[in-house]
Amino acid sequence: MSVHALALSASHDFSKTPVHEITLLRGLGVKGDCHLGVTVQHRSRLHITPPPPNLRQVHLIAKETLDERGLVPGDIGENVTTAGIDLLALGRGTKLHFLPPSSPAGAPSPPLKTSEPGSENGNDRDETAEGDNHAVVVVQGLRNPCPQIDRFRAGLKDSFLVRDNERRIVRRLAGVMGTVERGGVVRVGMRIVVEEPEGGFEELGCV
Incomplete structure (x- = not known):
């Protein structure tokens, strides 16, 4: 289980630009990305008052999902493309x-940092990994495929949806969102190590 590719975009373009590394900021998201913020940054939700918390700080999708549709990392706006x-x-x-790839599989997780999230734009904050103080993303929910996907490629949106016999959506396949x-x-x-939640399994919903 590993990081296959990374991408970010400072502007609200649909696709993101592939990069070799990204910096995650606690409680904010991807440094330099348009969706960085304590509150939601998606343009379709900016009108909501009060602004809801940003549960979409990091978008992750599986390489296998992209491969099945002839897509490459960054095409549909994800930040992290995973493998396995x-x-x-x-x-x-x-x-x-x-x-890091060389980290021992059973290495204990170091204590969490206790500093509070920075400003919404994150300009006054640069929390980076030092030694074993590695980044952690918490999975919050599913990405709901939006009409912009069809503007990128006609008919692509439906490939990320599974429907029943009555055309009701029963599954969404466009990756997950995390904080x-x-x-x-x-x-x-x-390398990516998965830690299951302490409170038991709760199925992902759209965020």
Whole structure:
């Protein structure tokens, strides 16, 4: 289970630009990305008052999902493309630990940092990984495929939806959204360790 690719975009373009590494900021998201913030940054929700908390700080999708549709990392706006993880089967509250490839499999997790999230734009904050102080993302829910996907490629949106015989949506396949519990640098090739939530399994819903 590993990081296959990474991407970010400072502007609200649909696709993101592939990069070799990203910096995650605790309680905010991906440094330099348009969705960085304590409150939701998606344009379709900016009108909501009071603004809801940002549960979409980091978008993750499986390489296998992209491959099945002839897509490449960054095409549909994800930040992290994973390999070897069934993201859609994870429960809400699952923690994803981003570790160097050489980290021992049984290495204990270091204590969490206790500093509070920074400003919404994150400009006054630069929490990066030092030594074993690795980044942790908490899975919050599913991405709900939006009409923009069809503007990228006609008919693509439906490929991310599973419907029953009455055309009701029963599954969404466009990856998961998470929040940053511990900041740090994430690089292509890093190993991902999955930590199940303490309170038992809770199925993912849309966020």
